[in-house]
Amino acid sequence: xxxxxxxxxxxxxxxxxxxxxxxxxxxxxxxxxxxxxxxxxxxxxxxxxxxxxxxxxxxxxxxxxxxxxxxxxxxxxxxxxxxxxxxxxxxxxxxxxxxxxxxxxxxxxxxxxxxxxxxxxxxxxxxxxxxxxxxxxxxxxxxxxxxxxxxxxxxxxxxxxxxxxxxxxxxxxxxxxxxxxxxxxxxxxxxxxxxxxxxxxxxxxxxxxxxxxxxxxxxxxxxxxxxxxxxxxxxxxxxxxxxxxxxxxxxxxxxxxxxxxxxxxxxxxxxxxxxxxxxxxxxxxxxxxxxx
Numbered sequence: 001x002x003x004x005x006x007x008x009x010x011x012x013x014x015x016x017x018x019x020x021x022x023x024x025x026x027x028x029x030x031x032x033x034x035x036x037x038x039x040x041x042x043x044x045x046x047x048x049x050x051x052x053x054x055x056x057x058x059x060x061x062x063x064x065x066x067x068x069x070x071x072x073x074x075x076x077x078x079x080x081x082x083x084x085x086x087x088x089x090x091x092x093x094x095x096x097x098x099x100x101x102x103x104x105x106x107x108x109x110x111x112x113x114x115x116x117x118x119x120x121x122x123x124x125x126x127x128x129x130x131x132x133x134x135x136x137x138x139x140x141x142x143x144x145x146x147x148x149x150x151x152x153x154x155x156x157x158x159x160x161x162x163x164x165x166x167x168x169x170x171x172x173x174x175x176x177x178x179x180x181x182x183x184x185x186x187x188x189x190x191x192x193x194x195x196x197x198x199x200x201x202x203x204x205x206x207x208x209x210x211x212x213x214x215x216x217x218x219x220x221x222x223x224x225x226x227x228x229x230x231x232x233x234x235x236x237x238x239x240x241x242x243x244x245x246x247x248x249x250x251x252x253x254x255x256x257x258x259x260x261x262x263x264x265x266x267x268x269x270x271x272x273x274x275x276x277x278x279x280x281x282x283x284x285x286x287x288x289x290x291x292x
Contacts, residue, residue, distance in 0.1 A: 005029075006081055012139050015148050018090030019155070021135060027081035032074045037088040038114065039067035040162060042128060046082025050075045052117035064119040064128070066166070073117070085132060089159075096197075097159035097207060113168045124161045131158050149193040149223040153211060156196060160208035178203070179217045182210065186226045190233055191252035193226055226252075231266045234259055239278045244271050 005027035012021040025045075032051065047060040053071045058078065065084065067073055069091055095112060131154040138151060163169045182199050199222060200210035215221050220228070230251045237247040248259035248271075256271075263271045 015151055018093035020088055022086045025083040027077050030075040032072050034070050034072045036069050038094045039086055039088050041065050041084050041086030044083045047078040048075050048082050054117055057117045059118045066114045068113050116166050127158045130154050152196050153221050153223050156207045187229055190230045227262050231262050238275050
């Protein structure tokens with residue numbers, strides 16, 4: 001009796017109930033089937049041939065692969081085992097990426113369609129790899145509390161690129177927004193990272209519109225801007241004599257090591273070095289007049 005084809009698989013979770021992932025390395029053939037979700041993935045090694053809503057298609061290492069809810073497909077390896085990684089998004093989650101607010105009744109399968117079962121798009125591939133890296137950190141328990149915003153930004157950028165370039169979605173209308181209020185919202189409470197929904201909803205923007213416009217206006221996406229705001233707050237607290245531990249907590253960092261990495265990345269020196277320099281500049285409390 002011939003041995004069963006090699007097959008290894010892993011299922012990964014995400015911060016969202018409507019998104020999960022798989023990593024599969026397999027020489028197995030898959031019969032015709034369908035999913036109730038949108039699928040987006042990367043063929044990392046090998047090649048395969050599959051049925052799709054656009055007929056028979058082949059994909060090779062480096063290609064992106066997609067499926068629509070209810071789209072019947074299969075999979076057959078070409079020349080040996082192939083390895084791929086997929087994300088599966090509930091229709092409601094996918095639709096939330098293209099509209100500020102979508103009622104569940106409108107987020108039904110078929111109302112938004114991905115038009116290419118195999119995609120060659122270097123920018124989308126790069127964004128997807130970054131999202132995979134974020135999700136890996138989250139699954140390994142290495143993410144900090146505020147990394148949810150970074151994960152969400154990565155997901156929104158992937159979905160926006162996918163929907164704008166490879167779907168039936170109509171272009172979103174231009175909407176004005178006072179981005180200064182968004183920046184103030186981030187600055188007012190550095191200890192809590194709001195979601196992109198919270199930032200975009202008051203202006204009737206999609207999450208991607210908010211992300212793109214904020215980055216254009218301030219040079220960084222909201223999460224990176226928030227981290228730098230926290231670093232500046234920590235620098236000020238340390239200058240005024242707060243301990244490194246307290247400065248990290250009061251600035252919204254998960255712990256002192258998290259603050260140290262962000263601090264050194266932004267300024268080129270550590271919080272400890274800054275603390276020593278700041279202490280040297282403060283007048284000693286020994287009754288002597290401070291130097292003029």
